[in-house]
Amino acid sequence: MTPVLYRATFLHTPESPFTHPGALRVHEDGGLLVSGGVIQASGDFAALHAAHPEVPVADRRGGLLLPGFIDTHVHLPQVRVIGGLGLPLLAWLEECALPEEARLANPTYARAVAQDFLAGLLGAGTTTALVFGSHFASAVDVFFEEAARVGLRAVAGQVVSDRLLRDELHTTPERAYAEGKALIERWHGVGRALYAVTPRFSLSASEGILAACAALMTEFPDVRFTSHINENVREVEVVRGLFPGARDYLDTYERAGLVSHRGVLAHNLHPSDRELGVLAERGCAVAHCPCSNSALGSGFFPLRRHLAAGVQVALGSDVGGGTGFSLLKEGLQAHFMQNLMGEAGVLLSPAHLLYLATRAGAQALGLEAQVGSFEPGQQFDAVHLQPLPGTPLDAVFRHAASPERALAAAFATGTPADIAGVWIGGQPVQARVQGRL
Ligand code: GUN
Numbered sequence: 001m002t003p004v005l006y007r008a009t010f011l012h013t014p015e016s017p018f019t020h021p022g023a024l025r026v027h028e029d030g031g032l033l034v035s036g037g038v039i040q041a042s043g044d045f046a047a048l049h050a051a052h053p054e055v056p057v058a059d060r061r062g063g064l065l066l067p068g069f070i071d072t073h074v075h076l077p078q079v080r081v082i083g084g085l086g087l088p089l090l091a092w093l094e095e096c097a098l099p100e101e102a103r104l105a106n107p108t109y110a111r112a113v114a115q116d117f118l119a120g121l122l123g124a125g126t127t128t129a130l131v132f133g134s135h136f137a138s139a140v141d142v143f144f145e146e147a148a149r150v151g152l153r154a155v156a157g158q159v160v161s162d163r164l165l166r167d168e169l170h171t172t173p174e175r176a177y178a179e180g181k182a183l184i185e186r187w188h189g190v191g192r193a194l195y196a197v198t199p200r201f202s203l204s205a206s207e208g209i210l211a212a213c214a215a216l217m218t219e220f221p222d223v224r225f226t227s228h229i230n231e232n233v234r235e236v237e238v239v240r241g242l243f244p245g246a247r248d249y250l251d252t253y254e255r256a257g258l259v260s261h262r263g264v265l266a267h268n269l270h271p272s273d274r275e276l277g278v279l280a281e282r283g284c285a286v287a288h289c290p291c292s293n294s295a296l297g298s299g300f301f302p303l304r305r306h307l308a309a310g311v312q313v314a315l316g317s318d319v320g321g322g323t324g325f326s327l328l329k330e331g332l333q334a335h336f337m338q339n340l341m342g343e344a345g346v347l348l349s350p351a352h353l354l355y356l357a358t359r360a361g362a363q364a365l366g367l368e369a370q371v372g373s374f375e376p377g378q379q380f381d382a383v384h385l386q387p388l389p390g391t392p393l394d395a396v397f398r399h400a401a402s403p404e405r406a407l408a409a410a411f412a413t414g415t416p417a418d419i420a421g422v423w424i425g426g427q428p429v430q431a432r433v434q435g436r437l
């Protein structure tokens with residue numbers, strides 16, 4: 001790939017605004033020198049152009065260039081059931097999610113779903129995603145094929161369960177281990193793909209299946225781990241009954257040896273101080289999915305307590321409990337919900353929201369050396385927000401007092417239709433998808 005000098009207003013958060021005031025870096029007339037898909041230099045356009053006059057310039061002025069979004073919790077088989085509003089978690093699973101998930105037994109159906117799913121992610125500017133796959137190994141295989149075709153950085157795995165869902169979705173510890181091992185050997189570290197060992201949640205996982213997951217984690221020391229935790233009060237109660245010896249929900253994973261820096265647990269709306277302490281100590285991250293939490297009435301996320309304990313938090317869309325793929329919308333909903341929590345909440349600035357949608361996700365996935373910011377050495381994964389004339393965001397962008405105010409407006413009113421370009425590893429992967437998902 002020949003080098004390119006991108007000229008744009010760009011913003012990024014190489015450090016956490018939760019611990020570093022002034023972490024938002026803003027370059028109003030910025031330059032990013034990209035070669036071989038990697039950012040070689042990052043700064044002001046004029047200086048970079050003077051130093052590299054021979055490099056062709058890609059002029060992306062007139063919008064905002066941001067690091068590609070990183071979705072740390074999203075379900076492949078649920079793209080076609082987004083919008084099942086008004087049900088609590090366990091009823092929603094039974095009525096909306098699981099009947100659709102059973103259809104992915106058919107690989108032709110699974111491929112069509114994977115294509116819809118990937119169009120949704122890329123259209124929303126998501127360049128890296130931790131994907132809850134399917135219960136069917138064949139569907140996970142198809143997903144990795146399709147993800148490689150479009151270039152997404154996918155961290156994904158087969159979802160495993162052996163009770164309390166529906167028969168078609170149940171497996172055994174032996175089969176979970178064997179199918180997981182085969183998928184890891186076929187996909188982990190191939191191109192941009194990584195594997196995540198994925199027991200659905202303790203409610204649907206016996207100790208035997210959690211042990212099979214732990215065996216995979218031990219045998220393959222670089223694969224990731226993901227599951228759900230403390231999402232819904234009824235779910236927490238059922239899990240307590242199923243694991244009478246466990247101290248709390250986290251302990252069901254902890255006793256199996258599954259809680260580590262390689263993990264991301266989704267939701268954690270109802271944690272004890274002990275659980276937060278263990279997550280922080282082990283470096284296990286939490287995916288905050290505010291649209292899902294609102295749609296399923298699951299509760300308010302105790303972000304302040306997570307931050308105080310030192311737990312790594314990032315954003316997830318939780319499609320299809322969540323209401324779409326846009327991490328701009330998740331950022332806005334996180335802001336709303338924290339605001340509504342009063343003293344218990346955290347006032348989230350545009351810098352916080354950008355961090356949660358980008359670098360925080362990279363840190364949660366152990367990918368911070370590769371993606372999440374525009375620092376030199378990072379992959380050029382980027383989203384160009386440039387609204388069409390006549391749209392609300394266009395009006396704000398043209399009159400915004402500063403790039404930071406424009407960023408706030410992007411979270412407040414931006415949609416996938418405002419995304420004019422997406423790059424992964426320096427390759428353009430998506431033009432504007434107006435009105436889609
Ligand atoms: N807990 C177990 N499975 C699911 C799921 O598919 N969505 C959500 N939001 N929570 C879960």
Ligand code: ZN
Binds near residue numbers: 132
């Ligand atoms: Zn989920």
